Amino acid sequence: MKTNKAQELIRTCFLIAAHAHGHQVDKADELYILHPLKVQSFIENPTNSVMKRSIKTLNEEERLYAQCVALLHDVIEDTPLTYDDLLINHKLPKAVCDAALLLSKVKGEDDQVYYERLKLNKIARVVKLADLLHNSDLSRLKTIKKEDIKRRIKYLKAMLYLWQDGYINDLQNF
Template sequence: MSTIQNALDIANNAHRDQKLKNGQPYILHPLHVMNQVSSIEAKIVAILHDVVEDTETELVDLEAAGFAPEIMRAVDLLTRRDGDDYKEYVKALAKDPLAREVKLADLRHNMDVTRLPEVTDLDLQRLRKYHWCVNYLG
């Protein structure tokens, strides 16, 4: 079974060239989310939550790395694919306690507008969507 260190290595490599909107290394976001969740499993999922969605890494790569089935399921549920309806995506992940916990931590961090150099109309639109999601996930 893979560990937090394995997840950190994979995420750090996968996100190595990515930056946050404020110019900081992207890996800081999954690390922040990791620090907001409780269990070891949730921490691993938090570290990996954007790897499949935002990089070339695929679920089969994580499976080959030896992550447990519950980790794989949560990462899969957290991965929003092109064409996915947002509300259906949220409703599906809400059924998995691990995915739900990580998504709430992810949303809280994404809703922190103090991280943005400026708040645009698009950011405000995204915030409304995130508020709906937080309310739905409870």
């Protein structure tokens, strides 16, 4: 059971993300905030083997922080919010802000470099796995196009890369 302090931190992160994403919509034309909520739920209640195994690498505090990062994982990349906004203005834990920043892919950044960077931070790695898991779910889309299938394959390869060291030697042909 979560403590009041843990619940308040998750609530704060949700409110920050909901405000930051505002009326943004995703590829399925759903309110964008539903995506971070789903990613957070994969971490809070892991039901598939990838998430169950990944969550075991985190201690209790890291699991709490991973839920927070899941809610915030796109705010630095996709909204005007910055690392300093999260750390200084919202007074979020540094570990949460650091992982959220790591998850923010720099425009033009090579996938290999990005995923290698994520592997160095347990929290960011677990959140990215949950993010990729949700993003690869084609059942959310009304119609499935060829580019959706290609994107899903790319996400599944990235999941394997993050989930099991050495399973895929590199991200060539992504």
